[in-house]
Amino acid sequence: MARATTATSCCTHHLLPLLLVALVAATTTTTTNHAAAAAFNITNLCPFTVWPAAVPVGGGMRLDPGTSWALDVPAGTAPGRVWARTGCSFDARGGNGTCLTGDCGGALSCASYGEPPQTLAEFSLDQPNGQDLFDISLVDGFNVPMDFLPELNQGGTPPPPCSKGPRCPANVTAQCPGELRAHGGCNSACRVFKQDKYCCTGNGSITCEPTTYSLPFVRMCPDAYSYSRSDASSPVFTCPSGTNYHIIFCPPLDLTSSIPAPIAAPDSNKQGKVIAGIVISVIGSTSVFTIVTAYIIIRRRTRRHQHHEVHEEQEFEEISFQGMPKRFTFQQLQEATDRFRDKLGEGGFGSVFVGRIGDERIAVKRLDRSGQGMREFLAEVQTIGNIHHINLVRLIGFCAEKSQWLLVYEHMPRGSLDRWIYHQQGVVFPSAPPPPLDWETRYRIITHVAKGLSYLHEECMKRIAHLDVKPQNILLDNNFNAKLSDFGLCKLIDRDKSQVITRMRGTPGYLAPEWLTSHITEKADVYSFGIVVMEIISGRRNVDSSRSEESVHLITLLQEKVKSDQLVDLIDKHSSDMQAHGQEVIQMMKLAMWCLQIDCKRRPQMSEVVRVLEGTISVETNIVHDFVAITPVNFGVNEIVASAPPLASDISGPR
Template sequence: MGIFLTLHNLPPLLLFLLLNFVLPVVTTNSGLTTNSGLTVTLNITNRCSYTVWPAALPVGGGMRLDTGKTWTLDVPYDTTRGRVWARTGCSFDSKGHGFCQTGDCSGVLDCRSDGNPPLTVADFSLNQYTTNSFFDISLYNGFNVPMEFLPIQVKGQGSPGCSKGPHCAANITSQCPRELKAPGGCNSACTVLNNQYCCSGDDCDSNKYSAFFVRMCPEALSYSRDAPLSTAFTCPFQTNYQVTFCPPVDLTSSPKSPHGTIAIGASLVLGSVVGFILITAFISYIVYRRRTRRHQKMEDEEEDFGNLQGTPMRFTFQQLEVATKQFREKLGEGGFGSVFKGQFGEERIAVKRLDRAGQGKREFSAEVQTIGSIHHINLVRLIGFCAETSHRLLVYEYMPRGSLDRWIYHRQENSVPPLDWKTRCKIVTHIAKGLSYLHEECTRRIAHLDVKPQNILLDENFNAKLSDFGLCKLIDRDMSQVVTRMRGTPGYLAPEWLTSQITEKADVYSFGVVVMEIISGRKNLDTSRSEESIHLITLLEEKVKSEHLVDLIDKDNDDMQVHKQEVIQMMKLAMWCLQIDCKRRPEMSVVVKVLEGTMDAETNIDHNFVAT
């Protein structure tokens, strides 16, 4: 027992070796019997914009996990060496046999051994004869999928509590130097380039790749040469855990204390029934006060919405239940909730309902206060909202053609016909006009910060409108930039997000990515393609330098091939918007003039579009 109780005092690397190699031997050879009926629950959730295939040891994995889905995994208490990781380069052959490129476990989906790096893994030891369980995130030769590993307290159990959980929410895969590219991540610079990008000692150059790699995930165990090893994280025995792939970067990692801790701890100290009753009464009073304050806060919020200038119509929850026929017909799902079709009077509407009370509250307020007071033909109209006790809903005009991604990505299940060149040009122009209005015509500049095809909606005549302003940021006219936490969607983020010095020019970069997707008929990040074709913007760099831009034009549409010269001119405009230096990107009003033919696109541009 003494060995286990002092583990947390060991150096991290030695602790990791003990967890991986020594503890299994001690447990197996000690003659101790295990209670195989007891388990720890791991909730494994995918918040990435793409499908992942988690692997888990010792249980195997091989699970298909689409965006927004959760896999609940029960792990035996006597597991002294467990791990979970995601894989992205998975596919099936004609016989239905699965194969994964990253962490492929000899080419099978159901792993029985460690995966191949580069990968990011959640390591844990749940040995039931120790006071604490140990867990961490480890990085092997580079990123695979950003992840987070948080404890979930078991309600009603007295325990000393958990240390915080580790984060590795950054994703620098797209920023890897080309020679370090690997399916789903980055290879070790020390290994690939014979120490060219590595450093050690006092003369470390902070711009070297491995130092940058470590700086992005300081809480993780890393095996780069110059990487400091973090301390291990601990939790009381019987704690459950949450593993999240692509977590939001501002998610807190501090676990909440179990509800029973105060009562049980106090009863032990007082040692009497009277003490227990007093503490229970005190807790009841605190709970009452918190509920009262929460209720008052909700009322204050509702009053705040009522006093806003230019806010849209306010609905009751009952009205929206009736309008959507009890939320019967779902149109789709967004980052913070689901969207339902409805009818209010003579007008068709789309109602976005937040999944849980409090989730996306900041985004809800931003959308009501921002888009509710502005109007433009290329912005989706916010008709009204509902902020009633725990209910938060937004009511938009109904867009019958749905989102742009449905029309431009070629998928087997996609039955819609491909768009012709004229329609694509119209859509690009409408997106540009909507952004130009936000950036240059509003009283305060508005940076959308989540421009992507899923947030561009189409009406019956394929007129395009920007939607989903939950992540937008207001910028005063006298401010040159705004410092904000990272927000947006991987694949569309401008390079300056790495420094958090953000202006509306971040939208211009995202616009450039969307234009390239519209032209090529594919996603910017597509792991189903060959390794050299996964990242569209990196491929654009190669094609423009080799003068083969025509290779990127949508090959499934004859009309696009007929207009290939015009398409290439549109690509050149996109490349102007994709300049790494945000100051070299055009304003959106200039982009509109180029699209309308009253200006020419800048030709003196840098043909590197991905910061390395």
């Protein structure tokens, strides 16, 4: 199980000693007499379902809480590994699906290794010295706690001369450094940074040592490999060939906590009987007390949960559904999405899946709840459902069943705008990537986004600030007509209030300067719109760390280019059509700069932006060419009219 040999493949079988031994076993011609298969008992003690996988034997299966999987592993299996997959969804036949962690190409029965992050149990059985070699590895990251222990004999001890097995019962994810966090687990530093010092490759293989990022792994799971180096101190465990093993997911922190310590027998049999009687009485009384207490606690929690669900259902029945979009059952949406099989994407509030109801394709967003009540959620649905505009994604319906909250939107076949304006960087197409969008298409998309925002800001009963305007939230139909999506961040602003005080939200790189003060109006959307316009016409991201230091930040670059009269340098160089319309594109840049004024009062209303795009008015000429704020000065919020935040029954913050 060799360590990684390149910085980009740091998460492979890494135990060099085990691989070398396996290689010797493969080349030797000596026939041993101790070959014996091993039985692996794989148990799930997690409070959730896992899908363990075993390679090269066993494949994989579903394992509900409290259940076990008996696996026979042939003698000589080397190298092998077992891991837990989490967050899986497979089709009705169980053959294809996806997992949040440990996925092996969508197969239920794995024939290949899983995708990190994943906690690994690694082994090489029946080696030439009559030993099994085994370990727990965190080189592929961490997803669930795990024990890898030899089965005890009748005396309650491992078979001699068997060493103890490795344990990793702590939840490493809870202490995972922010840079390594992943959905469902904690990545390794090697996988995230792909540098020699984290992967123990290249020059780093000579001086490879634990790093700051490996400290949580070392501290919480000292029995496990926590970085890629293999040396004499590596935690490899051994047992005689033929030993059976127990792999436990989410094991108890202390294996001995529920086992009474053995009592030494005194010289007097009578005294021993008295002591034994006392001990048995104490243990019996304690056990009864513990069981009764646990029963009372569980009953109270169950009643509280049932009361909460009944209260929510009562709230649901009391709410009027007049003006609400269509209500779906959870079972209907399960069937419409084939049990949430095809994921379109994942955002701050949940995952989006493609589905079909009748002849219409739909997009179903499965929401993550965060403290909202049923009444607040349904009030949001009612408000969003009453917003109808050709340039806003249409809400078709919703589902609200106990813990299941879902929103059903129209499906936009060409996906989000970011796929089309960044020259498809990192996007794999089945054939050649499409050509860059022409000027006419980009102009139309900008106009559609402006009209959608103008409707939200000025044509609804209350002004609605979107607060997360970015290319990922602009969706395209087959004809490249654009619609704004994702109203989960929306905030309603009463017409008699000038600002709303709110906590920071949205996406870094698209936030207006006044977010530093937290006094927000719909003009924050105007600033974000200006950034999106610049991304569309330049064909690049606002913040792009792959570029030279002076070009990383697009808006800073715009600030420099306009002062040196070199705006033409920012036109998308991948499109000859954009170059041919250079003067029109520069006029669009001037509109973007009007929107990017640091003082929010100097920015236009979105209705003014629409009129500029339609040719009925001209762009403001008195523009201050400073677009990036360093300190909270001159944001146009000096005379704040402090207001209470809108009620959650309007449109609340992120879900």
